[in-house]
Amino acid sequence: KAGVTQTPRYLIKTRGQQVTLSCSPISGHRSVSWYQQTPGQGLQFLFEYFSETQRNKGNFPGRFSGRQFSNSRSEMNVSTLELGDSALYLCASSGGLALGSNEQFFGPGTRLTVL
Amino acid sequence: SQELEQSPQSLIVQEGKNLTINCTSSKTLYGLYWYKQKYGEGLIFLMMLQKGGEEKSHEKITAKLDEKKQQSSLHITASQPSHAGIYLCGAALGGSQGNLIFGKGTKLSVKP
Numbered sequence: 001k002a003g004v005t006q007t008p009r010y011l012i013k014t015r016g017q018q019v020t021l022s023c024s025p026i027s028g029h030r031s032v033s034w035y036q037q038t039p040g041q042g043l044q045f046l047f048e049y050f051s052e053t054q055r056n057k058g059n060f061p062g063r064f065s066g067r068q069f070s071n072s073r074s075e076m077n078v079s080t081l082e083l084g085d086s087a088l089y090l091c092a093s094s095g096g097l098a099l100g101s102n103e104q105f106f107g108p109g110t111r112l113t114v115l
Numbered sequence: 116s117q118e119l120e121q122s123p124q125s126l127i128v129q130e131g132k133n134l135t136i137n138c139t140s141s142k143t144l145y146g147l148y149w150y151k152q153k154y155g156e157g158l159i160f161l162m163m164l165q166k167g168g169e170e171k172s173h174e175k176i177t178a179k180l181d182e183k184k185q186q187s188s189l190h191i192t193a194s195q196p197s198h199a200g201i202y203l204c205g206a207a208l209g210g211s212q213g214n215l216i217f218g219k220g221t222k223l224s225v226k227p
Contacts, residue, residue, distance in 0.1 A: 004157075033213045042220065043203065048213035056214040090157060094213060104148060104205075104215065106158040 025093030121218035138204035
């Protein structure tokens with residue numbers, strides 16, 4: 001079974017630009033979560049999508065948005081990039097069923113550098 | 116304050132030695148996850164614990180969730196250089212499996 005895939009793996013943008021990251025979950029998984037990892041803040045939850053609906057949202061500004069398609073693939077978008085958005089963006093997928101019943105698997109991440 | 120505290124922050128052990136990493140929460144843990152991460156890479160799933168008192172093992176790694184479900188420990192027996200990396204605990208404190216809160220991580224180095 002293929003794991004979680006993320007594209008692109010590396011990205012360099014300049015301040016003010018926007019970026020779209022993609023995540024393909026494990027086949028059959030319906031929940032996709034996004035996390036931002038930085039040296040200072042560690043791993044922080046961005047949002048979770050389940051069956052094309054945003055189910056949870058972390059404490060990030062509105063510049064961060066996402067969506068999920070009918071095939072469970074997900075994209076996240078960051079508009080008006082700031083230097084502080086430089087981070088490793090990780091996507092995780094799980095079955096999305098009842099609490100406590102699912103393992104969550106992570107992709108390799110997208111390394112975003114904002115210049 | 117940090118909702119999930121990991122200790123120690125870093126650890127250097129001699130190959131062959133045993134070690135323990137702890138993860139403590141001020142709230143009840145609904146699902147505790149252990150991951151390993153190589154620098155700059157994705158997280159590798161190790162184990163998930165759900166019930167108080169639960170213990171799981173995989174190869175030389177054992178994880179436990181205490182009875183009160185507020186602390187977990189990860190124990191590595193006879194450490195090897197391949198065990199080196201950053202160990203992260205994550206918990207579904209918010210009640211949703213898709214919304215995990217993570218500790219700051221424990222950096223493990225194994226000296227040959």
